[in-house]
Amino acid sequence: MRKPIIIVNNISIFYDKKRIIEDFTFQVKSGEKVVITGESGKGKTSLLNAILGFTPIKEGEIFLFGRLLSSENISKIRNKTAWLPQETSLNFDSVNDIIYMPFEFKINKLNYPSKDAIDTVFKNLNISKELLNKQVDEISGGQKQRLLLASSLLLKKEVLIIDEPTSALDEDNKKRITNYILSKKKLTVIAATHDPYWIKKSDQIIVL
Amino acid sequence: MNSVYDIDYLSLILGYIILIIPFYILWYYKTGLVKDAFIAFIRLTIQLLLVGVYLEFIFDLNSALLNIFWVLIMTILATYTVIKRSELKLKFFFIPIFISILLSVIVTDAFFLGLIIKLNNIFDARYFIPITGMLLGNSIKTIIIALNTYYGKLKKEKELYKWYLANGAKKSEALVPFKREALKNAFNPVIAGVAIIGLISLPGMMTGQILGGSSPVIAVKYQIMLMITIFSSSVISVVLSIYFADKYVFDTFNNLKKINN
Numbered sequence: 001m002r003k004p005i006i007i008v009n010n011i012s013i014f015y016d017k018k019r020i021i022e023d024f025t026f027q028v029k030s031g032e033k034v035v036i037t038g039e040s041g042k043g044k045t046s047l048l049n050a051i052l053g054f055t056p057i058k059e060g061e062i063f064l065f066g067r068l069l070s071s072e073n074i075s076k077i078r079n080k081t082a083w084l085p086q087e088t089s090l091n092f093d094s095v096n097d098i099i100y101m102p103f104e105f106k107i108n109k110l111n112y113p114s115k116d117a118i119d120t121v122f123k124n125l126n127i128s129k130e131l132l133n134k135q136v137d138e139i140s141g142g143q144k145q146r147l148l149l150a151s152s153l154l155l156k157k158e159v160l161i162i163d164e165p166t167s168a169l170d171e172d173n174k175k176r177i178t179n180y181i182l183s184k185k186k187l188t189v190i191a192a193t194h195d196p197y198w199i200k201k202s203d204q205i206i207v208l
Numbered sequence: 209m210n211s212v213y214d215i216d217y218l219s220l221i222l223g224y225i226i227l228i229i230p231f232y233i234l235w236y237y238k239t240g241l242v243k244d245a246f247i248a249f250i251r252l253t254i255q256l257l258l259v260g261v262y263l264e265f266i267f268d269l270n271s272a273l274l275n276i277f278w279v280l281i282m283t284i285l286a287t288y289t290v291i292k293r294s295e296l297k298l299k300f301f302f303i304p305i306f307i308s309i310l311l312s313v314i315v316t317d318a319f320f321l322g323l324i325i326k327l328n329n330i331f332d333a334r335y336f337i338p339i340t341g342m343l344l345g346n347s348i349k350t351i352i353i354a355l356n357t358y359y360g361k362l363k364k365e366k367e368l369y370k371w372y373l374a375n376g377a378k379k380s381e382a383l384v385p386f387k388r389e390a391l392k393n394a395f396n397p398v399i400a401g402v403a404i405i406g407l408i409s410l411p412g413m414m415t416g417q418i419l420g421g422s423s424p425v426i427a428v429k430y431q432i433m434l435m436i437t438i439f440s441s442s443v444i445s446v447v448l449s450i451y452f453a454d455k456y457v458f459d460t461f462n463n464l465k466k467i468n469n
Contacts, residue, residue, distance in 0.1 A: 052374050053461040071460030075378065083374030089367040107376040155375060 011060030038208030044192035141168035272331035304452030354394035
């Protein structure tokens with residue numbers, strides 16, 4: 001049995017003084033693909049935010065990589081994760097920034113992606129290399145989403161946390177990219193989505 | 209030395225009548241600025257009249273202690289104005305911004321008055337107070353633009369900031385793009401302004417010195433040094449303000465607190 005890499009114990013989350021998640025518990029094992037689904041407004045995004053300390057939890061506790069989610073540990077925890085919010089909420093000028101910006105941070109410099117690594121990820125996510133010279137307002141939402149996913153994968157972190165990973169993709173790309181990301185054995189993935197194909201391919205389904 | 213033509217009080221009142229035109233335009237386009245503009249000019253008048261009286265008194269006394277006290281009051285007012293105009297919370301921002309402005313004033317005053325002009329007494333009211341006033345007046349504008357850009361962008365691009373943090377950035381690394389933007393927005397217009405001085409605008413201080421009977425060459429030398437000092441002092445106060453305020457406005461998880469009123 002693989003050991004749990006994320007433990008969420010009896011947490012409650014409030015949004016605008018309203019309790020949206022109550023006494024909630026789940027565990028994620030290393031390499032497991034977990035999907036969080038449920039109607040809009042049920043707190044999927046808040047739950048993802050809580051796991052990385054962006055939304056405060058009122059009750060309960062969260063452990064990642066054996067460490068309690070706390071102010072002392074937060075940097076160590078965030079060093080081991082890749083996180084992607086909804087594609088539309090991130091604004092960049094150039095495509096280059098999407099791919100290379102995270103590698104300017106000290107902790108990621110050692111993982112600076114080789115040309116080969118970029119070629120492989122781009123091929124699997126159906127991204128044309130010519131996009132690298134473009135401005136973000138010249139590309140489509142689907143292209144931007146694939147680039148953001150590429151950047152997250154290139155970081156080679158243990159855990160990938162994503163909100164609506166396939167929302168801007170067409171059917172063909174959806175399947176192809178879902179298969180590629182969920183086939184990565186070592187990568188632990190937590191995604192919030194309605195996408196039936198992604199849900200079908202996941203190991204654990206959490207319905208809010 | 210040529211004597212300066214005084215403006216008599218009747219002409220002064222006549223001067224105010226010209227305001228009817230801009231006020232009418234602001235009112236016609238329903239900008240909502242008429243009341244603010246009206247109050248601003250009333251304040252300008254009262255403040256300057258009081259300062260005029262006060263400066264006559266303070267120049268006569270010319271006590272270093274009193275001058276320092278006056279500059280401290282000016283710094284407090286500058287801090288207050290910056291925070292109010294940026295719609296930020298006083299409780300987070302008063303101390304960091306006050307300290308930053310004060311530090312930059314101390315450094316640049318010491319440099320300009322002590323090193324460049326080589327005053328025997330750098331607290332000489334005739335230099336210390338107006339020069340500090342110009343430093344403050346000019347820094348305020350850039351600090352307001354910088355803080356507005358910085359915190360505005362941090363709020364608007366909150367997800368981007370989180371994206372940096374959650375992908376391994378230290379807080380200082382995640383804030384770099386926001387600081388860059390703040391500096392660019394604040395100093396672009398300043399640099400453009402510096403570049404056209406002499407061609408299009410004759411700056412106030414130089415004009416004043418020439419009207420007061422100084423030779424244009426002296427006035428020009430003062431102006432150049434003053435522009436350099438103002439520029440340096442603004443950059444220093446912007447960077448320090450953001451640096452000190454950052455210590456107060458993030459929670460222990462590095463999330464931005466609610467900072468606006």
